[in-house]
Amino acid sequence: MELERICRLLQQRGEQIIVTKNGIETYHESDEDYYRLERERLSKSEQWHYFYVRSKKAKLLEREHLATFSDEREGARTFYLWTMRSHYRQKYVHKIRAYLRDTDFDMSPDVATVERALGLFLRLHIPKHLYSFENEQKPDSINLETDWDSGRSFYIDLKGRRHRETLVRPKSIAISIAFDRVLMLYLFYQEQDALFQSKEIRTLFNEEERLVFL
Structure with missing residues (x-):
């Protein structure tokens, strides 16, 4: 069962x-x-x-x-x-945020920057194909669109369609949200790979299931 x-x-x-x-x-x-x-x-x-x-x-x-x-x-x-979406948010994403608070890499909504986010992705060894924070759209990634004072993020599927698009927010808030989303996409693939390799699932999650996690 x-x-x-x-x-x-x-x-x-x-x-x-x-x-x-x-x-x-x-x-x-x-x-x-x-x-x-x-x-x-x-x-x-x-x-x-x-x-x-x-x-x-x-x-x-x-x-x-x-x-x-x-x-x-x-x-x-x-x-x-x-x-597991709730599990990862509580046990990983929120803890990472708390750990970064009051450091040079603070990703709180009032101080987050693209430079900090990109630096953290490198430190966390998150593959570059999972995100685009420079207005260059990539498939199967979290994309961030910004101008000088505002921005929004969304997931792009393998066919180039947008999903989970946020409202336009002040730039630091949009970056902070996008940062969390990249972490969740990375954790999704970590979870999927672990389940598949241990033969707990025989087929990979489809796109609708991936969007549930995001």
Whole structure:
């Protein structure tokens, strides 16, 4: 069962998962929001629905339907990537930011610069093909467009299409956001390679699944 596999993988990475009768949920206290992957049994098949559940003090739950999958494998992979997205942001990206604060490489939104970002990518050994911060578009990379006082970032897929484009922001904020996104794209490929080499997955994640992580 694919659900059993991803539960095991997430637990190995320190993530607690709640198993229910018809699916799984990210760990939460009674008053916390969470994500749920839920099975719907049909007459001759089944579907899997992915929800964001908002908890309320009055004990009422409000569910936002995010996606529907035709089989368990698709739903399980998306649940895994979404949970690991939060995992990497909390355990890696936020810690890197905190470590850099008050140093010459501070990437906080009010002081981030392109020069600092590029210097950090070199120090972190992040491949150059994963980013473009000089208004030169690259496929399968995080691109940053800036002028003298503003900017925005987006992911470009292998066909040259833009995804996850941000609003135009003050330049230092746009650079800070793009920096985080490059880290996440790099961590995505690290995660995918580890899973593939250990034969936990037999096919690489597709573009839609990659966008879930970003």
